[in-house]
Amino acid sequence: MPNNVSTFTRGGVHPDDKKALSNAKAIVKLPLPSQVIVSLSQHLGAPAKALKAKGDSVVRGEKIGTAASFISAEVHSPVTGTIKEIKKVTLANSLCCDAYVIDVDKDAPDPVWEKHDWKSESKEDLLSTIKDLGIVGMGGATFPAHVKYSIPKGKKCEYLIANGVECEPYLTSDHRTMLERAEGALEGLMVIAKVTEAEHILVGVEMNKMDAIEHLEKVISEKGYPIEVQPLKMKYPQGDEKQLIKACTDREVPSGKLPLDVGCVIANIGTCYAVYEAAVFHKPLMERIVCVTGESITEPKNILAPIGTPIGELIDFCGGFINDPYKTISGGPMMGFAFHDLTTPMQKGTSGILCIPKFEESETTACISCGKCVNACPIGLMPTMLYKNINAGRYSVAMDKYSLMDCKECGSCAFVCPAHLPLVHFMKTGKKLGRKKK
């Protein structure tokens, strides 16, 4: 047992982690699908502007969409082939956007990715490489990486923290990355450290991944990196930026502020690997590891797949369904989005596909004011008060007095609610309707 285990202090819950379904499965590469659907909204912020038209042929790694505003990102073709059409698709998170449907030329040779020496490049050059190659946060929020790593004047990055927490139950893609791609991910982390001029570099990993902690420590000592592995006590939602910063540095990011305001930059471990490929091989972000798991999947796997692969193909690659799935979810069970269409494409932020069978759910009753949600909220909100006000249509009370906008929809409140109220659903609805009213 390491002796410097830490965690965040307020709230949090302990869901059953269920990671044993796939945490021993080595990463396998998906054979090229015959068609991919690459949306122009792969990231947080404005959708990218299309650069290609119907009928154009594209080469793997070619830029097909360009950043439309400051917070936006480039999109590259993950395959070589022909653009069949540009159509509206609905993503797993119910967002509707334009997407390229690309017929894949399976026989086309993979372009050659030459090795570059990033150490001789300036941090401005590295930053523009990261921007140009469409790197976004791969933990799920998909915030454009170059925006995150640009340190404005007057701020400095005291702590650069790689996020290897993966606190969502079931998911194991980050876990496998740390076991099988540690060298690359850590080198990528060093690239980010150079770009952000970080003073301290940490990797936060939860204790249910002891093998990853040991492996990372071994690689770090072999390479002589100035990186420290911070073991964390298991608790959800530790993978959230604010909770991870609290756990690693004991600093609290105030409401409405960014990690950089307390001198921290967070990078998901998968993003670190993408940065490594970008800096060393100038390879854009066009494939990722996605964990396909759940009790409805015949053989759960961690798959390396091109962005845009229809989710149904990933499931077929895992042997299909073993029973009737009750929910198909993009992401983990706590924050993931349930979707119904298996042709929905995977995105840069799709860390997992979870398919679970029907389970017995208790009925919803009235709120009994037990206060469990208040004790579970990592932000210190009062979900029960938010729920009551939103339910009564008092959006401004919920927003102004009970800080609705600080809710990150982590689901801890709904997880513990004995009345089984869909609290997160109320928060999401309240935010939307409240914004409209303002």
Add this chain to the structure above:
Amino acid sequence: MSVTVSSSPHVHMANDSTKQIMRDVAIALTPAALWGVYQFGFRALVVLLVSIVSSVLTEYLLDRKDGKKSLKENSIGDGSALVTGLLLGMNMSSQVPFVIAILANIFAIVVVKWIFGGLGSNWMNPALGGRVFVFFSFTAAMSRYVAPRSLASLMPDTIGGATPLAFVKTSIAGGVSGLSASGVMDAAGYPVTHFAQSVSTALHISPYAVDAFFGNIGGCIGEGSAFLLLLVAIYLLHKKIISWHTPVAYLGSFAILTWVFAGLRGGLGLFQGEILTQLFDGGLFLGALFMATDMVTSPITHKGQILFGIGCGFFTFLFRYFGSLAESVSLSIIMMNMVVPTIDRYIVPVKFGTVKKAKKERA
């Protein structure tokens, strides 16, 4: 393939529902209720059953009236009416006329709960509301007690079925002074069990406290055994159905106030109050562990619960020593139930990030 699309989270904590909570509370109350049946006889059991049946039946009929025709969707399924009925029964003397028990339950369910919007919307604990209603309406009938089985043969006729606290109160009102509560009882020859006698000599505490702790005292059916109530409360604490904040603040503040000021009543002066007999008597444990901790009518935050508990302790102290009632636990909790919405309004958790910010601003 048909799948369900709904908002996250898609998993829920196992074995945790309103029904489960109510079931656990009902299970937890059972040992103390059975102890009451043992001490006060078969009639106690009938009172409990009458109480439960009238409570559940009232809830069923009301919900049926509101359109929930089938048994499955009727709100009796959440178990809260069962707990209310059980608690109300435990809060009555075994000698109570059945019609009063029925009236109390109807009042609890209809007036205290249903009128305000059913489970979760009542501002006052239904069981306490029902009890206080019949207590003030039928005071004499509600105050008729019998001696428990373990003391029945020893009880002098002059004392009859008076509960210890009521007995002490009447004695002091009648002019007895310069004695502690145990002193008053001792002087009047209030009986104790042999077991309490031997424990008290070994531990140097009042034998009346020992009898009260183990439930060899007269009073309501379920309030006798502080020991059993404490045991099952540990079970509920472990299951996180109750938190320690309310009971500890309640019992603690009451104990301190009693120690400091209770002596004034008997003419003994400050810091002469007798804590243990007061703590284990008069339904305080039943109130502090099971009624004040009622989720619906207690504050949401732990800080609020501590304040709530202290308030309960203060009112119990005030009413018990300087009011007209001997026990007064129900009334104190109801007093504090009234301020719960206010507590919840002003005592809110510190939001993540705000402490550090305040520090920075100061610097």
